[in-house]
Amino acid sequence: MKATSTQTALVPMGSHALTLGFPGSLGNIEAYISSVNRIPMLTHEEETSLARRLREQNDLAAAQKLVMSHLRLVVSIARGYLGYGLPHADLIQEGNIGLMKAVKRFDPDQGVRLVSYAMHWIKAEIHEYILKNWRLVKIATTKAQRKLFFNLRSHKESLDAMTPAQVEDLAKSLNVKREEVIEMETRMSGHDIALDGPSDDEDDKFAPIAYLSSDTAEPTKALEAKQFDRMQSEGLEAALDKLDARSRRIVEARWLSNDDGSGATLHELADEFGVSAERIRQIESAALKKMKGTLAAYV
Known part of the structure; x- marks a missing residue:
């Protein structure tokens, strides 16, 4: 993926939602990183205010400020994926797209900061980009590797792996190391595999897609799980205290005495408190209604 300037490469200008227009051309990746690191961070109050303006008024200026203030997060996360051989600028660009998606979906009333929420979306976008492009990474970078790339296929006598003697002969004829011959042969003999298995086969459950994806890793699911855990602990205790x-x-x-849901009956509690079963039902109904009001703050 090439671009005439870092500004073009790092900013997905095809999005009509907002642009990240830095003044002038940034020139290179170092200039871009330096620029985003100088953008002020937002306080919690500023972040909440901007996020509400975006959700309630579709204020794109607020969205731009939220994105701009978190560009340094994308740079930091993208740096961790440099080992895949993809350009840092491309990784940052994909991360920026994930950041924009996070800002669009961010709910300031969920009780989490944007930095925590956006991290999942940024990583997800970069992961998808790597999975789509890892087979397209340059297969030959050094002069010796390029020589091997263009000559290896014609020197192989069959599709089978080369024998040690063949590797040695080819290395000598091309004046390269035998290790480089082995490495290039391994690269070229690799095959793409389908992520999805055949839909009419029981074995599709073992296809890569079955274990590469995880519903629990999806940001919204993660937030829902965290919210439910909080309601189960803090919320329930607060409601009972009322x-x-x-x-x-x-x-x-x-409702809470046994894990299997087999709690005390109305008649058992009626005998305990010396009232009718109907009175126990009325007290229970009123208590649950009151608890529901308290738990609403944790939803």
Whole structure:
């Protein structure tokens, strides 16, 4: 993926939602990184205000500020994927797309900072880019590798792996190391495999797509799980604390005493408190309604 300038390469200008127009041409990747590192970070209050303006008013200026203030995060994450042989600028560009998607979907009322939410989207976009392009990475970079690339196929007598003697002979004839011959043969003999298995075969559950993807890693699912855990711990305890002693005892005996859901019956609690089963049901109903109001703050 080539571009005439870093500005073009790093900013997905095809998006009509917003642009990240830096003034003038940034020239190279180092200039871009230097520029984004100088962009001020947002405080929690500023971030929340901008995110609400975007959600409620579709304020693209607010979206731009949210994206710009987190470009340094993309640079940092993309740096961790340089070992795949893809250009840093391309990785940053894909990460920027993930950041834009995160900003578009970010809900400031979920109780998490944008930096935590965006990290999942940035990584997901970079991962997808690497999976799509790893077979397209330059197969021959050094002079010796290019020589091998153009000559290896014609020197091989069959599609089978070369014998040690053949490797030695080819290395001598091309004046390269035998290790380089082995490495290039391995690269060229690799085959693409389908991520999806055949739809009418039981073995499709073992196709790569079955274990490469994970619903729990999707940002929205992760947030939902975190929110549910918080409601189960902090929220439930807070809701129970709002009840009087009798109401709390009834709710705990009915719904929280056993993991299998087999709590105390209305008649058992009626005998305990010396009232009718109908009265226990009324107290329980009122208590659950009150708890629901408290738990709404954790949803």
